[in-house]
Amino acid sequence: MAGRLLARGMIAGLLAACLAFLFARVFGEPQVNLSIAFETARDAAAGMAAEPEIVSRSVQASFGLFTAAALYGAAYGGIFAIVFALAYGRVGRISPRALALLLAGAGFLTFVLIPDLKYPPNPPAVGQEGTIGLRTATYFEMIVLSLCVMGLSILVGRRLTQRFGQWNGTLCGVGLFVVLTALVQGGLPDINEVPADFPAIVLWRFREAAIGMQIVLWGALGLIFGPLAAAVLTPSVAGRHRAG
Amino acid sequence: MSYGFSSPVPASAAMPDAIPLRALLPWAVFGLVLSMVLLYFVGAEQGATALVSGHAVHEFVHDGRHLLGFPCH
Numbered sequence: 329m330a331g332r333l334l335a336r337g338m339i340a341g342l343l344a345a346c347l348a349f350l351f352a353r354v355f356g357e358p359q360v361n362l363s364i365a366f367e368t369a370r371d372a373a374a375g376m377a378a379e380p381e382i383v384s385r386s387v388q389a390s391f392g393l394f395t396a397a398a399l400y401g402a403a404y405g406g407i408f409a410i411v412f413a414l415a416y417g418r419v420g421r422i423s424p425r426a427l428a429l430l431l432a433g434a435g436f437l438t439f440v441l442i443p444d445l446k447y448p449p450n451p452p453a454v455g456q457e458g459t460i461g462l463r464t465a466t467y468f469e470m471i472v473l474s475l476c477v478m479g480l481s482i483l484v485g486r487r488l489t490q491r492f493g494q495w496n497g498t499l500c501g502v503g504l505f506v507v508l509t510a511l512v513q514g515g516l517p518d519i520n521e522v523p524a525d526f527p528a529i530v531l532w533r534f535r536e537a538a539i540g541m542q543i544v545l546w547g548a549l550g551l552i553f554g555p556l557a558a559a560v561l562t563p564s565v566a567g568r569h570r571a572g
Numbered sequence: 573m574s575y576g577f578s579s580p581v582p583a584s585a586a587m588p589d590a591i592p593l594r595a596l597l598p599w600a601v602f603g604l605v606l607s608m609v610l611l612y613f614v615g616a617e618q619g620a621t622a623l624v625s626g627h628a629v630h631e632f633v634h635d636g637r638h639l640l641g642f643p644c645h
């Protein structure tokens with residue numbers, strides 16, 4: 329059961345990644361190219377030689393982008409399926425489709441939106457070579473802390489729901505989530521490496537495209553995984569019996 | 573009757589059977605490790621750290637790394 333859900337999660341992630349790739353290709357790539365043009369002009373003005381291209385730009389923007397999206401989609405599809413398998417039958421009466429959609433929303437919030445509010449996606453030409461270690465560490469820390477905040481808020485919210493009712497318990501959980509998120513984000517170091525003359529509109533459009541790509545990915549993941557999971561969990565038609 | 577994770581619905585409303593934790597655990601470990609490895613290659617290889625030398629992996633997934641929100645150059 330769990331293994332089949334995991335496989336279906338990764339398949340759903342792959343399919344969702346195909347859609348996310350198309351979105352990124354249409355809305356993201358133009359901004360990436362504008363950023364690289366900015367970078368090239370800046371380096372030329374500073375008298376630096378152009379960086380050698382190991383992988384051509386057209387491959388980066390097609391097969392490379394697709395591969396990255398596919399690996400990312402399969403990875404989060406797998407994590408998503410594990411959380412789904414854990415939650416199903418433990419969070420109340422909810423259909424597999426509704427649970428999948430709910431968890432996709434939570435996943436987007438936890439793994440993407442909250443970390444991105446602190447460390448937003450940056451196009452090429454933004455970011456200094458020397459700080460990549462710090463930026464990578466703080467970014468992954470932010471994701472882990474975001475996950476902890478989400479988990480804790482859900483546990484506390486559910487406890488309070490049993491005592492004070494659905495409405496009040498949920499409100500307390502949301503409130504705790506907001507406060508903890510603010511504390512975590514306030515505690516992590518700020519990083520701003522946007523060059524002073526970088527075009528603001530390119531930065532904005534790039535970030536819109538990056539978040540949009542994730543909305544497509546997580547939305548499609550939830551919508552595709554729901555029916556796939558339902559087929560495994562409700563074997564009534566074929567009369568198969570559920571095994572562990 | 574144990575509470576824990578279950579919501580306060582009347583016992584008459586059937587809750588779908590949960591997957592036993594013991595059956596879930598090995599798949600969860602396998603899936604998480606596999607996912608972490610995939611995310612590592614998309615998000616961090618040949619950036620902050622490198623298992624494979626050179627820049628080919630970084631350049632190949634470069635656009636995806638930026639658009640998916642990972643720190644890059």
Ligand SMILES: [Zn+2]
Pocket residue numbers: 452634638644645
């Ligand atoms: Zn880069």
